[in-house]
Amino acid sequence: MARERRRQKDRTAETSARLKAATIDLLHDRGFWRMSTVEIARQAGVSRGALTHHFASREEIITESVADMLRRVTDDLHRFAEDFADRGGSSDEIVDYIWRMMSDRLFYVTMEFLPEARHNADFKARLIPVVRAFHAGLDAVWTALAARSGVDPDRTRTAMNASMCLVRGMIAQTVIRDDPLYYTGLLDFWKTQLRPLFPVASGRGAEGGRAPG
Amino acid sequence: MARERRRQKDRTAETSARLKAATIDLLHDRGFWRMSTVEIARQAGVSRGALTHHFASREEIITESVADMLRRVTDDLHRFAEDFADRGGSSDEIVDYIWRMMSDRLFYVTMEFLPEARHNADFKARLIPVVRAFHAGLDAVWTALAARSGVDPDRTRTAMNASMCLVRGMIAQTVIRDDPLYYTGLLDFWKTQLRPLFPVASGRGAEGGRAPG
DNA sequence: ATTTACAAACAATCAAGTTTGTTTTTCGCA
DNA sequence: TGCGAAAAACAAACTTGATTGTTTGTAAAT
Incomplete structure (x- = not known):
């Protein structure tokens, strides 16, 4: 050039x-x-x-590539958390966000290297710190949601980690089952389950931030 | 001999x-x-x-082995569904059952061949019918639960498919994160979420099953 | 006797890591 | 500032090891 x-x-x-x-x-x-x-x-x-x-080796280029990818996703996560905290979003939005994030190659690539991590201790060790950073990014999002809806942070973390696991399992299933309506149905069900746990405080602030168990 | x-x-x-x-x-x-x-x-x-x-080939012994495994698990599933329907179990019990079933190698083995199914059309085609049979087994369990708690079968299916996805995602995470308390916490959260959706008909309260140690 | 179950040697492929060679950039020093 | 050695960025050929499917051979069942 x-x-x-x-x-x-x-x-x-x-x-x-x-x-x-x-x-x-x-x-x-x-x-x-x-x-x-x-x-x-x-x-x-x-x-x-x-x-x-x-x-130096095939393993090295793969670990570095995956680490890079996870770092980029983690950066996105922090940007989303900041934006979310600023404007006070809903739990629905978070579900949509993690679904989009994970569906966009992230979890398919993850499914490629997870078995390797299970059988290759070096590979796994190299991965763990960057995965930890990714989870810290997730925690930033959960914390923003907890602050915004006045819900106990621990309870929020649990509910949101469950959301992550749900989405992981859904994407794993897409490999064998191709049925978009099935997945939107599951996401809607999940959003409905989460909504009472994270009431939106805006507008006619009737709810104080507690949900009946 | x-x-x-x-x-x-x-x-x-x-x-x-x-x-x-x-x-x-x-x-x-x-x-x-x-x-x-x-x-x-x-x-x-x-x-x-x-x-x-x-x-005839490496691929053949793998597909046949996996198909065999899935058929065995499916048989177990049907036995459980029958037993569950007979004595009228709780949704807690189902969560524990699928967690145990999936943790017991099933989903680890699944994570080994899912990527192959994603990249190998023949392999995937060979797998689909047996996976379908497995899902039919799951449906038998869900149907028993719906009948027993008088909940709409479609709604039950959705909730239970979500449970399956949650468990899949949890087991995927165990590869990187070794933290038993984290997982029992998630299971307890989810049981708590499901309980009001599937009330126990008898006057005895929702005491059902306890989380496995 | 003929087919089947098993055993073992064989052939061809393929991929990873190494080595060797060439071009471009850097840098110490006059 | 300019020059030459050293190092870095590439390129391509080579080595080695592993794996799969095939072929050939033998004992047991039909």
Whole structure:
């Protein structure tokens, strides 16, 4: 393009980024074990030599790619939490948000590497800190909801972690069962269950923030 | 052994059963792609030649093993549904049952082959009918609960499918997060949510089952 | 006798990591 | 500031090991 001479830092950053993006793409489209480092290089538009230069092993490029992806999602999560706290959203919105976030490749990619984490202690260890950061992002969202609806934070966390698990299980099921109405039905049911737990304080503030158990 | 002369039917049945059991064991302990046909034969205590004699390919022994496993679980499900209908159990009990059923290797093994189903159309096609039968088994349980508590069957199905998804998502999370209290907390939360939807008809209160230790 | 169950050796493929070679960038130093 | 060595970014060929499906051989059941 414009610059014929590029700094090595820039070249490294760009090539690594392309390779990591290609890795996530293939993780999603081809699967953890079906994809090869040859494919990753091809998809990234670089030689396999470039790949081996920047990443010591197949396992390394995968762990770094997944870590990158989770960090990006975590950033989004924090932005959403801030925005949500500012304008005071509803529990419905949160359900929709996590459904969209998880459906958008995140949990499909997760299903690719979860089995590996279960069988490969190094891989799992490398993953845990970044997963913890992701959960901290989730907690930021839950905390915003708890503050906004005046509900006990612990109870909020439980309800929202359950929502996360529900969505995980739903997306797992989409692999075998393709039935959009089934999933919207489940989400609606879930929203209905959550609503009384997190009353919206706005407007005619009749509710003080307590829900009958 | 006791019998020196065995029918070929019996030999085939026994050897196949050993191989399929070994396949499920390794699927759980080593993972879909980490295990090899050599390992399966060794685990089953037969030669690899025996394996190739009874199963045309690696994919075939895996699909047949998984189908067998799902059929066994489905049988259990129907037995539970019958028993549950006879004595009129609580929704708490159902939550405990599906948690136990899914935690007992079933969903870990499922997480091993779900990605394969996502990327391998033949594999998926081979799986769908047996998964459908499994869901029919689940429906038998839900129907028993609906009849017993006089709740609309459709609503019951939705609530119970949500329970299944919740449990799936919880078990997926156990791969990364090892925290038994977290999971019992989620189960208790969910039982509390379900209880008012499925009131126990008798005057004895909703004492049902307690969470497993 | 002929088919079936099992056993073991074989062949071909494939992917990961290594090595070797070439071009571009960086940097110490005159 | 300019030059040359060193290092980094790529590229491609090579090595090795593992795995699957196939083939060939043998004992037992039909």
